[in-house]
Amino acid sequence: MAKTVVVLGMVSLLTDISTEIVTAVLPLFVTVGLGLPALAFGVLDSVYQAGTAAARVAGGYIADRSRRPKAVAVVGYGLGVASKALLLPAAGVAALSVAIGVDRVGKGLRTGPRDALIAGCSEPGMLGRSFGVHRALDTLGAAIGPLAAFYLLMAMPGDFDAVFTVSLCVGGLGVLLLVSKVAEAPRAPRPARITLAGAGRLLAGRRQVRRLLVAATALSALTVSDAFLYLVLLDRGAVSAHLFPLLFLGTSAVYLAAAVPFGRLADRLGRRRVFVAGHVAVVAAYSVTGLAGGLVAVLLTLALLGLYYAATDGVLPAATSVLVPAEWRATAISTLQTGVALGRSLAALAFGGLWTVAGPAAALGTFATGLAVVLLAVSPVLLRTRSEV
Numbered sequence: 001m002a003k004t005v006v007v008l009g010m011v012s013l014l015t016d017i018s019t020e021i022v023t024a025v026l027p028l029f030v031t032v033g034l035g036l037p038a039l040a041f042g043v044l045d046s047v048y049q050a051g052t053a054a055a056r057v058a059g060g061y062i063a064d065r066s067r068r069p070k071a072v073a074v075v076g077y078g079l080g081v082a083s084k085a086l087l088l089p090a091a092g093v094a095a096l097s098v099a100i101g102v103d104r105v106g107k108g109l110r111t112g113p114r115d116a117l118i119a120g121c122s123e124p125g126m127l128g129r130s131f132g133v134h135r136a137l138d139t140l141g142a143a144i145g146p147l148a149a150f151y152l153l154m155a156m157p158g159d160f161d162a163v164f165t166v167s168l169c170v171g172g173l174g175v176l177l178l179v180s181k182v183a184e185a186p187r188a189p190r191p192a193r194i195t196l197a198g199a200g201r202l203l204a205g206r207r208q209v210r211r212l213l214v215a216a217t218a219l220s221a222l223t224v225s226d227a228f229l230y231l232v233l234l235d236r237g238a239v240s241a242h243l244f245p246l247l248f249l250g251t252s253a254v255y256l257a258a259a260v261p262f263g264r265l266a267d268r269l270g271r272r273r274v275f276v277a278g279h280v281a282v283v284a285a286y287s288v289t290g291l292a293g294g295l296v297a298v299l300l301t302l303a304l305l306g307l308y309y310a311a312t313d314g315v316l317p318a319a320t321s322v323l324v325p326a327e328w329r330a331t332a333i334s335t336l337q338t339g340v341a342l343g344r345s346l347a348a349l350a351f352g353g354l355w356t357v358a359g360p361a362a363a364l365g366t367f368a369t370g371l372a373v374v375l376l377a378v379s380p381v382l383l384r385t386r387s388e389v
Contacts, residue, residue: 009137018171020145055108060334069113076110112334131314132263220343254306278311
């Protein structure tokens with residue numbers, strides 16, 4: 001296992017602690033603290049997802065063209081830290097949207113270059129494992145963040161400024177680690193000319209990349225964030241408000257346990273197979289959340305969501321990285337992730353609107369049915385393609 005993979009995992013661990021401290025309290029703050037409807041959280045979550053879209057393509061393209069993925073990643077992580085500073089004076093939805101938008105632009109800029117660094121220092125047959133190790137460390141941070149938020153609010157009830165300040169400091173440590181411990185990717189002696197036209201030709205000329213892009217985008221358009229499912233559980237009385245931040249911890253714990261095994265499984269059985277299986281878990285999570293109640297439903301929902309992230313989050317860039325030349329790796333990964341971000345942005349708006357108009361049960365039923373239909377349509381296309389390695 002390359003040292004760069006582990007260090008980047010530690011950077012993501014610190015960054016995710018910083019991000020999830022905020023994420024764990026945001027849905028509750030918007031819907032309970034501010035008393036806004038589910039549609040308002042849908043708008044915020046849409047900004048959260050869409051803010052990464054253009055930045056993902058830009059981050060990947062700039063990283064490939066400049067051949068400096070680390071430098072682009074540093075800018076992205078730095079914007080994430082800056083967004084926490086913007087949260088301190090925020091007092092309404094508009095200010096929250098700006099802060100979240102800055103954070104998501106930063107995430108968009110850093111994700112493709114960071115994943116290109118991981119792919120570049122890993123053997124092709126070990127890509128799933130490398131991404132699994134990185135995502136496991138990333139998820140450990142995602143598990144610590146909600147726990148920290150829970151104890152901070154227990155110690156200082158209602159003091160969101162204290163939560164945001166701790167988030168800011170932890171994120172800054174991640175940036176310092178990246179700057180000091182990760183080397184810039186080595187430059188090829190005769191790099192290909194990286195242009196926007198070339199990126200377009202790359203997508204147009206590679207059928208497997210196109211298939212993966214269309215399938216991932218279509219599936220993500222019917223995949224809502226786990227925060228919405230947690231709000232449904234809260235609405236159904238399956239969980240109390242003071243335990244709400246711990247729901248994020250539960251999902252992260254399952255993801256942490258499954259990330260490396262699923263990465264190895266993807267290397268052995270095929271990354272697209274595991275990717276499809278992950279979305280089966282989402283359909284099941286929708287059904288459990290909408291139809292069941294009580295502690296069993298909560299635990300099963302958290303487990304299914306954790307398995308979904310383990311089967312898709314690192315597996316998608318691993319599957320993409322072997323389909324294109326190395327000099328286009330960051331652009332290709334970023335393009336796929338942009339499709340996912342745009343799909344999830346649309347899903348957040350649609351789900352929030354359906355909840356407001358027809359209620360959470362109808363929204364979940366509609367999305368579960370739609371996702372199942374799309375999954376049945378795209379699975380044969382994904383699964384009949386040739387081996388990735």
